[in-house]
Every structure is written in C-alpha cells, then in structure tokens.
Amino acid sequence: MTELLSLLACPRCDRALDEIDAGHRCSGCKIDFPALAGIPWLFSEPNFARAEWRQRLDFLLRRLEYDRQQIELALTERDDLLALTRQRLASRKAALTDQSERLRALLEPLEIDTSSTSYEMYLALRTQLPPDQGLTTYYPNLHRDWCWGDEENDAALGLLAPGLEDLDVKSKVLVLGSGAGRLAYDIHNAHSPSITVALDFNPLLQLVLERVAKGETVELFEFPLAPRTLDDHAILRKHGAPAATRPGLHAVLGDALRAPFKDGAFDIVVTPWLVDILPDDFATLCRRINCLLANKGRWLNFGSLQFGHTSFDRQYSPEECAALVEAAGFTTPETEEATIPYLSSPASRHARQETVLAWQAVKNRKIKQPDRYEALPDWLVKGADPVPVLEAFRVQAATTRIHAGLMALVDGKRSLKDMAKILVNQRVMTPADAEPAVRRFLTKMYLDSQRGQRL
Numbered sequence: 001m002t003e004l005l006s007l008l009a010c011p012r013c014d015r016a017l018d019e020i021d022a023g024h025r026c027s028g029c030k031i032d033f034p035a036l037a038g039i040p041w042l043f044s045e046p047n048f049a050r051a052e053w054r055q056r057l058d059f060l061l062r063r064l065e066y067d068r069q070q071i072e073l074a075l076t077e078r079d080d081l082l083a084l085t086r087q088r089l090a091s092r093k094a095a096l097t098d099q100s101e102r103l104r105a106l107l108e109p110l111e112i113d114t115s116s117t118s119y120e121m122y123l124a125l126r127t128q129l130p131p132d133q134g135l136t137t138y139y140p141n142l143h144r145d146w147c148w149g150d151e152e153n154d155a156a157l158g159l160l161a162p163g164l165e166d167l168d169v170k171s172k173v174l175v176l177g178s179g180a181g182r183l184a185y186d187i188h189n190a191h192s193p194s195i196t197v198a199l200d201f202n203p204l205l206q207l208v209l210e211r212v213a214k215g216e217t218v219e220l221f222e223f224p225l226a227p228r229t230l231d232d233h234a235i236l237r238k239h240g241a242p243a244a245t246r247p248g249l250h251a252v253l254g255d256a257l258r259a260p261f262k263d264g265a266f267d268i269v270v271t272p273w274l275v276d277i278l279p280d281d282f283a284t285l286c287r288r289i290n291c292l293l294a295n296k297g298r299w300l301n302f303g304s305l306q307f308g309h310t311s312f313d314r315q316y317s318p319e320e321c322a323a324l325v326e327a328a329g330f331t332t333p334e335t336e337e338a339t340i341p342y343l344s345s346p347a348s349r350h351a352r353q354e355t356v357l358a359w360q361a362v363k364n365r366k367i368k369q370p371d372r373y374e375a376l377p378d379w380l381v382k383g384a385d386p387v388p389v390l391e392a393f394r395v396q397a398a399t400t401r402i403h404a405g406l407m408a409l410v411d412g413k414r415s416l417k418d419m420a421k422i423l424v425n426q427r428v429m430t431p432a433d434a435e436p437a438v439r440r441f442l443t444k445m446y447l448d449s450q451r452g453q454r455l
C-alpha cells in the first residue's frame with residue numbers, strides 16, 4: 001500500500017479506500033473517486049463536484065471572452081482613444097485570448113462541456129455559487145507562491161518554524177486549504193517529513209502545484225489590482241518551484257470539511273489563512289482537526305482571524321478561539337503575533353500588511369467526532385425532492401419579478417419617467433414612489449455595469 005493510500009478514507013463513510021486504475025474506490029459506498037491529472041479527486045459527491053468546477057471553468061472562459069469582446073468594441077467604435085489607451089487595450093485583448101487558451105489547456109482534465117448557455121444565464125447562475133469559491137478567487141496567491149512572493153513565503157514558513165522543528169522522517173503533515181501549495185512544498189522540503197499532503201478544493205491551484213512541484217514551469221497572466229505602469233496591466237508570469245520536490249508531497253482535491261483522511265492520520269495539521277473563511281462553526285472545526293491528528297499531534301494555525309459569519313455569535317476573538325481550541329481536546333495554544341506582507345505584487349501599487357496570529361496546540365485527548373458536514377441539502381444535491389418554499393426564495397422571487405419587469409421596459413426609447421408612468425398605470429406603484437424606485441434600480445444596474453469584474 002502506498003503511504004498516501006494508508007492515510008486516505010472515504011469522505012462519505014470514513015472507510016479505508018482501495019486504489020483502482022483511475023483513482024480510488026470505496027467498497028462500502030460502492031463509489032469510485034476519479035483522479036484529475038493524477039491528483040486524487042476525493043469529494044464526497046465526485047460527479048457533482050466535477051460538474052460544479054466544470055461549470056465554473058466554463059463561466060470563467062465566458063467572462064474572459066466577454067471582456068475581450070468589450071475591448072474589441074471600444075477599439076473599433078471609439079476613434080477618440082489616446083494612442084496609449086489603444087496600446088493598453090490591444091495588449092489586454094491579446095492577454096485575455098492567450099490566458100483563455102492557457103487556462104483551457106491547464107484545466108483540460110476537467111473536460112469542459114461545450115454548452116449553449118448564454119453569458120447572462122451564467123451570470124445569473126453565479127449568484128447561486130458561493131461567492132468566494134471560483135477558480136480564480138485566490139488567483140493572486142498563485143503568483144505570490146510561485147513567482148514573486150519569496151519574502152511572504154519565507155515569512156509564513158518562519159512563523160510556523162517553532163512548531164515544525166522536531167519533524168522527523170516518519171512525520172505526516174497535512175496542510176488544509178493549501179491554496180497554490182507553496183507552504184506545503186516549503187514545509188516538505190525544508191523539514192523533511194515522510195509525507196506532506198496539500199488539500200484544497202480548487203482544481204486550478206492544485207493542477208499548478210502538481211506541475212511546479214515536478215520542476216515544470218507554468219505560464220499564466222497576472223492582472224494586478226493597481227498596475228504600476230501601462231505595461232503592468234497584463235503580465236505573463238512564469239511560475240516555478242526552486243527545484244523539483246523531494247518525494248512524498250501530494251496534492252489532494254477535496255473539501256476540508258469532509259477531509260478524506262483516516263482518524264488520527266497526521267502528526268501535524270496546518271491551517272494557513274483558513275479557519276475564518278470556512279462556513280463551519282469554529283468550535284466544530286476545532287473538533288474536526290482534533291480527529292485528523294494522532295495522539296500528541298500538533299495543530300499549527302496562522303491568519304488574521306477575520307470571521308466572516310453573518311451571525312455575531314460566530315465572529316470569535318482570539319481569546320474565544322483559544323478557549324474553543326482547548327475545549328476541543330488541545331493544550332492551551334501557544335500564540336505569536338507578527339506583521340507580514342500579504343500579496344505585495346511588485347507590479348501593483350496595492351499591497352497589504354497583515355498582523356497575523358499564529359498558534360500551535362497539542363492534542364491532549366481524543367474527542368467525539370462531530371457530525372459529518374453537510375453544505376447542501378439533498379433537494380439541491382440529488383435534485384429529486386421538491387424545492388422548498390424558503391422565505392428567502394419567496395422574497396427573491398418577488399424582487400426578481402419586479403426587476404425582470406423593469407428590465408423588460410428598457411428598449412432604447414423609453415425614458416426613466418416613461419417607465420415610472422407605466423408602473424403607475426399598472427398599479428404596481430404610487431406616483432410618489434415610482435420615479436425614485438426606477439431611478440434607484442437603474443442607477444444600481446448602471447453602476448454595476450461600469451464596475452466590471454477582475455480576474
């Protein structure tokens with residue numbers, strides 16, 4: 001049995017997995033988990049996850065094409081553009097075409113469906129996808145990890161170093177939410193554990209890790225947030241590791257909240273910039289991490305602890321985090337604060353400094369495993385049960401109907417006042433309300449249309 005296989009468990013039932021030709025199999029659930037260019041694809045609903053990521057790739061490619069067309073339009077229709085503006089637009093247009101081809105080739109293992117759905121349809125669908133989980137949500141991290149981010153990468157490794165000092169050739173390390181994987185690579189190559197598993201659910205980041213870890217170079221464009229010069233608007237970056245990794249570094253695709261590993265599989269679990277962005281309550285997450293660790297195993301965490309939950313009771317302070325870590329079967333966390341650069345691209349005027357909190361805590365007792373995480377109800381995942389009439393759906397349906405009605409009135413001839421009059425005649429609104437409401441709605445639509453979307 002390979003060392004990785006000895007750590008893996010079914011994300012649906014926790015049984016050990018068997019290796020098959022093209023991935024893994026759970027004999028209990030009678031389900032095959034494929035591999036994506038050799039990377040185990042261990043989502044509990046592998047086909048659903050694949051369809052989701054394919055759809056996101058398709059959406060991304062459509063967005064790049066849409067942006068390219070908008071640039072084309074500006075170049076052909078506007079004869080008042082500065083020569084410099086033309087130069088910038090032409091270079092951006094070429095970069096978008098090139099980037100699409102690169103992404104298509106890199107993500108080819110996802111096997112894109114050629115779909116006839118329109119761009120507008122995808123935009124509408126996108127509102128149903130978690131907003132922070134697109135293929136390019138953490139795209140700048142990729143350039144930081146494998147191109148210009150030495151200072152940041154070294155700072156992250158340095159912050160964790162005290163907890164990694166006694167790793168030996170038998171140690172097993174898991175990096176949860178490993179992003180483009182540089183920290184996992186650095187831990188593995190600087191501290192020599194026997195195995196380091198980098199788990200993330202983003203196929204783009206994992207496919208890049210897989211390639212660069214072998215010593216290959218991956219070229220993708222960077223589109224900086226605040227470009228320093230005209231030439232910095234689109235830069236073709238070469239991504240590569242300092243050297244091919246030593247054996248034992250493995251990328252795994254899966255959900256950190258359904259981590260596909262056996263109970264007690266790891267000596268170290270690292271959670272870099274992760275615990276505050278997961279939808280799970282932090283108290284439950286601490287218990288999940290306890291279960292992944294062997295007795296006396298160590299949890300190393302760092303990040304800025306900006307809990308994004310809408311409910312106030314889950315927006316924990318560092319003091320509450322420490323108490324919850326202890327309550328989940330760990331020693332009192334040893335903490336350290338450090339101010340480190342964050343995503344400081346040399347091509348951008350926009351850069352952050354973050355005062356991060358790092359901690360290490362040792363598992364001192366086994367606790368009961370929390371219930372399996374369920375992100376989505378069955379009616380959504382399996383699609384066979386009736387869709388429930390949630391209050392939020394009812395409100396959304398009413399708003400959408402009004403918005404659709406208003407957009408249908410936009411014909412290039414009617415004025416805002418004409419539209420308001422129609423609403424009054426249809427008795428949808430009073431004369432006093434109609435004009436301000438239409439202006440508010442169209443203002444929002446107009447400003448949204450001007451904002452654009454970034455890679």
Ligand SMILES: C[S@@+](CC[C@H](N)C(=O)[O-])C[C@H]1O[C@@H](n2cnc3c(N)ncnc32)[C@H](O)[C@@H]1O
Pocket residue numbers: 138141176177178179180199200201202205254255256257272273274277278
């Ligand atoms: C803030 S980024 C940090 C990335 C990386 N640790 C770093 O420091 O650059 C969070 C990462 O967690 C991943 N992620 C978020 N939720 C996840 C989940 N439920 N399962 C697996 N990965 C997840 C994202 O894809 C992203 O790569």
